[in-house]
Amino acid sequence: MGISLFFFFLFMRLFAEINGGSQDDECKASRCSHHGPVIRFPFRLKHQPEHCGYPEFELSCSEEKRTILELPYSGKLWVKEINYASQEIFVHYPDDCLQRQILNFNLSASPFQFTGDTDDFSFFNCSENKTYELSSIPCNFLSSNPVYVTSSFRSLAKVNLSSCRKIFNPTLPYYHTYGGEYDTFMNWSKPMCGNCAPIDKVLVPTEVVLGFLHFTFGILIIFIIYRCNKLKREHRINVQKFLEDYRALRPSRYSYADIKKITNNFKDKLGQGGYGINYKGKLSNEIFVAVKILDDFKGNGEEFINEVRTMGTIHHVNVVRLLGFCADGYKQVLKCEFLPNESLDKFIFSAFGNNYSLGWHKLQDIAIGIAKGIEYLHQGCDQRILHLDIKPHNILLDHNFNPKISDFGLAKLCSKEQSAVFMTTAKGTMGYIAPEMFSRNFGNVSYKADVYSFGMLLIEMVGGRKNIDATVENTSQHTSQNGSIIIWIKTRDRPSMKIVVGMLEGEEGNLVMPPNPFTSMGQTRTSVRRRKTSIQPELTVISEIE
Known part of the structure; x- marks a missing residue:
């Protein structure tokens, strides 16, 4: 029983540690400001352990207490809302220069993608004015020449592009082409994580998970072997106890020392009959017996012989069973079943x-x-x-x-x-x-x-x-x-x-x-x-x- 409890508490302890250990303290939900979005798994703040969120879902708090998402090659986005149910974030891009935005905004390696209606656009850097034919971009980022944008599905057969050079061909929400600061929705999908596995919203390296599983399986095998051996020992003990009790229930000859031990030195007297005194005895924790000490001066041994000879062969529900006897010198004792x-x-x-x-x-x-x-x-x-x-x-x-x-x-x-x-x-x-x-x-x-x-x-x-x-x-x-x-x-x-x-x-x-x-x-x-x-x-x- 003690070993079973030991394995149980050890298992629970290890599971608690792998399940985040002090996760309630390290990975608890938080905000950058009172009105900011709640930050919890799969997101995490920079100061929290890596197992609190997915890779590339790291957020930080700016000096203005804004929630900032920093994507590789794409700059910083201000996260205004996080909808965990639909897996969407509402972000604000502060840069007002569309050329710089497009150049920096690379979502190909990011778990975040634009939502809503998108389109393919073509950006041209022209040395001549094309305002009447193409939409112009308010800022120039790459050169002093103006930049124009048009949908890739628009026919350019009537547009003279001899003085223009195509510089970008991105897929963007249609309203991004106007330039300036803008808000947009982005959704996320489960990122690729070759060496990670989620456990109850906590990210744990696969090696740790496998190690834990191997350790747990080993402990389980050891416990099963121990339990089986214990059950086998208990079965052997039960068989031995049954055999001892079975021998005790058959008429057997006892020494007077055994009789004294059974009756605890004749401590519990039940009563006295015409031929002797009756005492209560115990063979085991379950079997009580009545022990009758026959009077040496009565019967001349005839009663003892009659009792053993007759009761030793009787097996009936309405007849007291003789369990044993003692004939040690002048001491004659009968041991029968106890009737309370x-x-x-x-x-x-x-x-x-x-x-x-x-x-x-x-x-x-x-x-x-x-x-x-x-x-x-x-x-x-x-x-x-x-x-x-x-x-x-x-x-x-x-x-x-x-x-x-x-x-x-x-x-x-x-x-x-x-x-x-x-x-x-x-x-x-x-x-x-x-x-x-x-x-x-x-x-x-x-x-x-x-x-x-x-x-x-x-x-x-x-x-x-x-x-x-x-x-x-x-x-x-x-x-x-x-x-x-x-x-x-x-x-x-x-x-x-x-x-x-x-x-x-x-x-x-x-x-x-x-x-x-x-x-x-x-x-x-x-x-x-x-x-x-x-x-x-x-x-x-x-x-x-x-």
């Missing part, structure tokens, strides 16, 4: 205030996005992924409030042909865990556990409050409060997430209520009641092997 609007729970629960409320249309868009993300996990990958912890806190929002599913620490992988998964403990968050996670009396654990959790999330989005009171500590009280919801929802009655997406988008027509699970008021209800009263805090242990 944080989690969904901040916007749907009244406890966070009305300032974060979202409209119904936006809530519907968010619900559809979450459903599509879950449906992708179930059907869009090589293996089916069960998230098993769908809740508002694990739904992150980008700058446009597009939802992305995060936190795959409890996820399980299974083949798409597998109808049930083996589990030894009930995983998830109370209030969102499907009932079959506690007992297979409600059905086998399958991908429909995420369908149940998504339904609970929808209820919270619509109601604007949590489905479970977090202040209740007893697990049996949790179950009792939500029994009216979870008891009748059986696995076989739940639709797939593909059907759920169609429901939310209005493609499924009239919605059908699920069947009543209580087909009899006897054994089933007694069994359920017995099941409710026997639930203990140790419910997370499942004795049945499925």
